[in-house]
Amino acid sequence: MNIRTAAARLALAALAALACTGAAAQTIKIGFITSYSGLNGNLGPYMERAVRLYIKQHAKELPPGVKIELLPRDDTGPNPDKAKQLAQELIVRDKVDLLAGVIFTPNALAIAPLATEAKVPFVIMNAGTAVITTRSPYIARTSFTLWQSSYPLGQWAAKQFKTAYTLVSDFGPGWDSETAFAQAFEAAGGKVLAKVRVPLQNPDWAAYMQRVKDARPGCLMVFVPAGKTATAVMKNFSDLGLGQAGVKLIGPGDITTDEELPNMGDVALGVTTMFHYSAAADRPANKAFVAAWKKEYGANETPNFLSVGSWDGTAMIFEAIKQQGGKLDPDKTMEIFKNWKNPDSPRGPIAIDPETRDIVQPEYLREVRKVSGALANVEIETVSSAEKDPWKELQKKK
Ligand code: PHB
DSSP states (O other): OOHHHHHHHHHHHHHHHHHHHTOOOEEEEEEEEEOSSSTTTTTHHHHHHHHHHHHHHHGGGSOTTEEEEEEEEEOOSSOHHHHHHHHHHHHHTSOOSEEEEOOOHHHHHHHHHHHHHHTOOEEESSOOOGGGGGGOTTEEEOSOOHHHHHHHHHHHHHHHOSEEEEEEESSHHHHHHHHHHHHHHHHTTOEEEEEEEEOSSSOOHHHHHHHHHHHOOSEEEEEOOSSHHHHHHHHHHHHTTTTTTTOEEEEEGGGGOGGGHHHHGGGGTTOEEEESOOTTOOOHHHHHHHHHHHHHHOTTOOOOHHHHHHHHHHHHHHHHHHHTTTOOOHHHHHHHHHTOEEEEETTEEEEEETTTTEEEEEEEEEEEEEETTEEEEEEEEEEEEEEOOHHHHHHHHO
């Protein structure tokens, strides 16, 4: 027997052994698109770290021989062309089984038709404009919608203030936040004095805040993308003395995102928000999540709402992999996503609404307070234990 024949026999024997044990390695590829540069470039790692931490903690639950490969890509901020190009490459060249991630609505909307065409399930772990999930039957969302926070915020605010002023970033989630808040606030008898939309990048906050001050509303409702922009809002609100002028700053929790609180300083004290996640929540599942985060990434690090959307999204992906024994069929995956629930997420009980593929979750009224010397989003009331996206609920009634 010559060497080539011997080598070929060995290779065949190895293949046969693999076939017998059924242990052929199976790799599930997840194309992970988020922002590592540009506006909110600091937030991508909050998502990726959550996915990696979940995989690390739970890899042993995967069917034998199944591995997950994460393919992270930088969409460079709100940049739909770039996001589309990345998704295309991940689908065609890398042959990913799933797409996931995405901070910005325009990017999610650009990817949606590709998910449909290629039948690649797409797990949205942040982007929050209500309409996104209607753009592809292959989308499921584990984050939130701006309607979920801003609509109950408007209902609450109407009980506290006669007048409001809204200031939102001029793109999908800003329009949703403005409409949801104003609709709820006015239905409950409040009056919105002005609805102002500001450019997404580098607005002249001092000029906008001066106009708010002149209008003297009872409250100012702001939506800006979480992160550094929210800190700029706080600074200008404070510098122009709006608080002293009797204006109360409120908004969805994006404006007091947990990891920015130390950068905001005491001006954030008393800001009231509606949201689904606070790193300061004392639910045992959240305490365990925050402790695991600090153990893995450092005592001064904290997860935020982008982290919890990504953590729960990864849990949902695990369920699809486990139920299918590691071989993913896109339509079966979507069926599993539609029926996924977790009574014990760090944010409380959550589920996917099978009709809309959108998340159902609690909404908490929170206030920024000092806890053990540090600013925290303290949950003061659970206003809904299972909030469905109000926009979709209201559409059904039309
Ligand atoms: C979005 O683009 O949908 C978006 C971005 C940042 C947020 C919330 C929503 O904080």
